[in-house]
Amino acid sequence: MLDAVVTATGEIFTLSRMAWLFGGVLLGSVIGFVPGIGGRTTLAILLPFIVKMDPASALVLIVGIHAIGNTADTIPAILFGIPGSTSATATVMDGYPMAKKGEAERAMGASFLSSGIGGLIGAFTVLATIPMIRPLVLTFGNPEFFMTAILAIVMIALLTGGAPVKGLIAGALGLLIGMIGDAPQTGVQRWTFDQLYLSDGIPLIPIALGVFAIPELIDMTLGGRGTSIAGGGPITSLSTKWQGVKDVAAHWWLLVRSSFIGSWIGILPGIGSSSAIWLAYGHAVQSGKDKDNFGKGDVRGVIAPEAANNASDAGDWCLTLAFGIPGSATMSLVLAAMLLLGLTPGPKMVTDHLHLTLVIVWSLVLANLMATGLCFAFTRQLAGITKLPVHYLFPVLVVLIFLAAYQSTADWGDLVALLGFSVIGVCMKSFGWPRPPLIVGMVLQRLAETYFFLTTKLYGISWLTRPIVILLFGLTVWTIVHAVRRHSRAKARA
Amino acid sequence: MTEKSGNKLDPSFWLSLFFAAVIAVLVGTATRLDWDTRLFPWAIGIPALALAVRQLLADWRGAGTNAEQGEATRYAGVLDIPVDRSIPPEEMFRHTVRTAYWILTFACGIWFLGFLIAIPVFIFFYLIAEANAGKFGAAIVAGLTFLFVWGLFDQLMHLAWPEAALFTLFRF
Numbered sequence: 001m002l003d004a005v006v007t008a009t010g011e012i013f014t015l016s017r018m019a020w021l022f023g024g025v026l027l028g029s030v031i032g033f034v035p036g037i038g039g040r041t042t043l044a045i046l047l048p049f050i051v052k053m054d055p056a057s058a059l060v061l062i063v064g065i066h067a068i069g070n071t072a073d074t075i076p077a078i079l080f081g082i083p084g085s086t087s088a089t090a091t092v093m094d095g096y097p098m099a100k101k102g103e104a105e106r107a108m109g110a111s112f113l114s115s116g117i118g119g120l121i122g123a124f125t126v127l128a129t130i131p132m133i134r135p136l137v138l139t140f141g142n143p144e145f146f147m148t149a150i151l152a153i154v155m156i157a158l159l160t161g162g163a164p165v166k167g168l169i170a171g172a173l174g175l176l177i178g179m180i181g182d183a184p185q186t187g188v189q190r191w192t193f194d195q196l197y198l199s200d201g202i203p204l205i206p207i208a209l210g211v212f213a214i215p216e217l218i219d220m221t222l223g224g225r226g227t228s229i230a231g232g233g234p235i236t237s238l239s240t241k242w243q244g245v246k247d248v249a250a251h252w253w254l255l256v257r258s259s260f261i262g263s264w265i266g267i268l269p270g271i272g273s274s275s276a277i278w279l280a281y282g283h284a285v286q287s288g289k290d291k292d293n294f295g296k297g298d299v300r301g302v303i304a305p306e307a308a309n310n311a312s313d314a315g316d317w318c319l320t321l322a323f324g325i326p327g328s329a330t331m332s333l334v335l336a337a338m339l340l341l342g343l344t345p346g347p348k349m350v351t352d353h354l355h356l357t358l359v360i361v362w363s364l365v366l367a368n369l370m371a372t373g374l375c376f377a378f379t380r381q382l383a384g385i386t387k388l389p390v391h392y393l394f395p396v397l398v399v400l401i402f403l404a405a406y407q408s409t410a411d412w413g414d415l416v417a418l419l420g421f422s423v424i425g426v427c428m429k430s431f432g433w434p435r436p437p438l439i440v441g442m443v444l445q446r447l448a449e450t451y452f453f454l455t456t457k458l459y460g461i462s463w464l465t466r467p468i469v470i471l472l473f474g475l476t477v478w479t480i481v482h483a484v485r486r487h488s489r490a491k492a493r494a
Numbered sequence: 495m496t497e498k499s500g501n502k503l504d505p506s507f508w509l510s511l512f513f514a515a516v517i518a519v520l521v522g523t524a525t526r527l528d529w530d531t532r533l534f535p536w537a538i539g540i541p542a543l544a545l546a547v548r549q550l551l552a553d554w555r556g557a558g559t560n561a562e563q564g565e566a567t568r569y570a571g572v573l574d575i576p577v578d579r580s581i582p583p584e585e586m587f588r589h590t591v592r593t594a595y596w597i598l599t600f601a602c603g604i605w606f607l608g609f610l611i612a613i614p615v616f617i618f619f620y621l622i623a624e625a626n627a628g629k630f631g632a633a634i635v636a637g638l639t640f641l642f643v644w645g646l647f648d649q650l651m652h653l654a655w656p657e658a659a660l661f662t663l664f665r666f
Contacts, residue, residue, distance in 0.1 A: 034646065045650060081575065097575055165549050169513060172542030176520050179535055188531040191520060218593045222578065222586075225626060295575060391625035395617040396639050398600055403609070403647060410654045415601060422597070426590060429577060431506035449534045456533070 008358030011056050012366070020057050021363055024064020025370045029072045035084045035209070035404040040330040042069075047333065051340040058341055059356065060363045062334055063317075067367035069330070070273060070309045071115040071375055078107045078302075079229070079385055080397055081216030086208050087309050089439055090277040094294065094301025096216060099229055101297050105383035109244020110299050111306045112379070114255055116372030117248070118307030121259035122266065122314030123364040129267075129318070140268060143463035146451035147472035148268065149444045152275050154476050155282040157437040158483035167434045174441020175448065177202065184446055185453045197413030204274075206405035206414045208439055210421030213401050215429045220390050229386040229393075241379040247299040254284055254300055255307045262308030266315020273312040274443045278436060280308030286482075314364055321349040321357050507553035514546035596620060608658030610648065614640040 011017065031042045042065050043050075050058045073084025078095035091111065098107035140148075157171035158164050180191045181201030192198040220229060248255060258280040265276035284304035285294050294301050317334075319325050324345040326332040338345055349357050385393070405418040428435050455463050463469060521539035524532040581589075596616075603612035614636035621632035647653045 031646070041651065093575060165545055165552075169517075169542055169545050169549060172538050172545070173513060173517065175538045176517065176535065176542070179520075179538075183527075183531045186528065186531045188527060190527060190531060190535070191523060214597070216575065218590055219578070221593060221624075222581065222589055225624075389625065392621065392627070392635065394624070395596075395600075395620040396635070398597060399613050399617065399639060399643065402600065402604065403643065406609070406656075407647070407651070407653055410656075412656055415604065419598070419601060427509050427512075429575070430586075431504075431509050433506070433509060452534055452537070453530070 004354040004358055007355040008362055011355065011359050012060065012362045017057060017060050018366075020061045021064045021367055022370055024061040024066075025068045025367055025374060028065040028068035029371065029374055033072050033075055033084065035073075035076050035082050035213070035400055040069075040333060041407070043330065043333045043337070047337055047340075050337050053341075055341045055343055055356065056359050058337065059360055062337055063360055063363035064367045064370070066330060066334065067119065067310075067313065067364060068371040068374075070313060071112060071119075071368075071371045074111045074115065074306060075108070075375070075382055078104055078111060079382065080213075080220070080393070082213040082397065082401060083208055086204050086439070086443065087273040087277055089208055089212060089274070089436070090281040090305035091302055091309075092212055092216075093281065093436070094296070094298050097295070097297035098299070098302070099383075099386050102386070103243075103297065104229075104386045105241050105379050106243040106247070107299065107302050108379045108382060109241025109376070110247045111244070111302050112241075112372050112375040113245055113248045114258075114303045114306040115310045115375075116368050117255060118259040118262060119310035119313060119368030119371075120365055121256065121307070122263045122311030123361055123368070125260070125263040125311070126267075126314040126318040126364075127358075127361050139468065141466070142451045142454040143459060143466055144468045144472065145268065146448060146455050147469050147476070149275075149448035149451065151472050151476045151479070152279050152282075153437065153441055153444055153448075155286075155479050156278045156440045157434075158479055159282050159285050159434070159436070163432060163434060164480075164483045164487050166432070167437050170428070170434055171437035171441040174438040174443075175445045176441075177207070177438075178442040178445025179449065184450050195413070197409075197411050200409070202417050203408035203414065204439075204442055205408045206417040207421045207442060209401050209405050210418045211425035211428070211435050211438060213397075214418075214422035215425045217394065217397060217401070218426060221394055223390065225389070225391055227390055228388060229390060241376065244299070248303055251300055251303050254287070255303055257283065257287075258304040258307040259311040262311030263315045265308070266312030266317075267319055268315075272316065272443075273309050275440065276308040276312040277305035278440050280304040281436075286479075310368060314361075317360060317364065321345050321360065504553050504556060507550070510546065510550045510553050514543065514550050517543045517546050596624070604656070604658075606659045608661070609655050610640070610644060611658070613643055 012021075027046075028042055043062065046061070046065070050061060053061070069085070070087055073088040074091050074095065076082045076084045077088040077091045078099050081092050081096035081099075083089045083092050095107045095111065098104065153171045153175070154168070157167035159167065178201065180198055181189070182199065183190050189199055261280045261283060262273070262276045265279060266273065281301060281304050284300045285291055288294070288298075288300060316326075316331050320331045320335055320338075322345075324335065326335045335345055343349070343353060343356065402415065402418065405414045408414050425435060427433075428438070464473070517539055521536065521543055524535045524539065527535075577586075600612065600616045603616050606612070607615065617636040617639055618632045621627040621635060622629065625632075627635075648655070
């Protein structure tokens, strides 16, 4: 192990490797800033070039591109309420209201630092758990994965004390919409109504943009000509990025907890950062003493999902390297790149090629530092965008949203889905229906259904007696009871 | 607006009705599927339908009492980015329709002209009409956005653009 650490350290700290790493971070930040593009598309573009490089340099470049993705996608989420990717949807909830209050710089400062520290905690967690990762993951079987997915959906659905039933309906609707297309276990077409576009299911990006971005865009121009996102007031000294840093320091324990949630979720196959962010956000809301400000611009609502987001990346890498199981679509591309480079992910990556695994861990640490530094350096300039007249931003953002939606599958259906879900998003927002459970339901549908099918086929009814299942089931029931009691108390007070 | 006993229904009722109908259709049509394919849709859909009907009834029964409350009270406690309830609903509706008009115009522009032409045209006319921008300024913003989109999506990503109706249907 020690030899591998020394070799890996020697391999990463060379001028060329550091240049590749910084190049990856820079490229990822420029392209990752555009909503809907992110690290996956950048990797896809670069794949033909990467395969001609030496494995260590190629891995370093891949990590650089990938690591910045989850940091840069926060920028449009905070500035315009447009999630740069599905991993930034939770940040919209409090990041965008902060920008509307003139606190974009503070939100970004907190977000970038949380992302950086979350990424570091994730990388070190992976490093520490490499020897025991296999038994750790194997404690989770199909029933435990299924219950984790259900707990995540219930937790997000019931985050809202004001409308628990609406939250549960929205979560279930997300699951049902996610079921459109091929059934994962039988391959039978479900609810496609003879439409070719629906046979693969509706992609998540047009739905997330329709439900979240378009309603915010409509609200953005409400103030009339000459107004800005941040309103007429000045960006005060309190709203600087350094205030964001102080916020992170003040909520360091939340940051650590959220990072561990992200790391653990990242290690579990198929769940990924899109769910980790909501679990961390839900944890921040449920564990917070003062819950009233969540959704209105509470910095804790930025810190928790951002830390979990980057921390889950490390777990995702670990899963791909040690098991050869990509935890997300981006990691599928990483897996493809590694195979093209002649590296076979699996147990040998932690035995024969341990130094390369450690190169990746080192790269993750350094890339997170570089990404945080790079984003941090331009925070003020980025925050300045919130002072531009909204009527100049509106058409450009509409164009970017349409392009982000269309590039999902390059089909007219993407634009129809975007417009349809925009109407649903506007109505949900206006009539007090929580939107996050709809997205979380969609994100977790395939995982939940696959594990539900395997669980019922393999274990019959006996899966309900497994200790971790009982624990997760108890947590789910507790979440429901807690939400209903809170709702009843609130109604009694009113 | 439909009325019940002289009291206006909560607008949320119509959304509840829509969601209940969607869930009912999905659960109903799932009966045609084999057991393994419909098991999960039913496991989720049937309880969801029960909840949707419960919500629908709550909205129906609450028609009178809800109308007496302000919107801010009615939708309090929902964890989401807050809506500015200080703006009268009629004004909010007009603004939403006006913004939706521009978004739909852009969508129609994509269909008719294709992405690459529709983008600068939409930006130019929107800035002139809504932002009160000068023609030169609008042309600069439209041109820069076009260059960015063309460079990234067309030249770098080689995105397959949809064919424009102008060139296919009308053989222009």
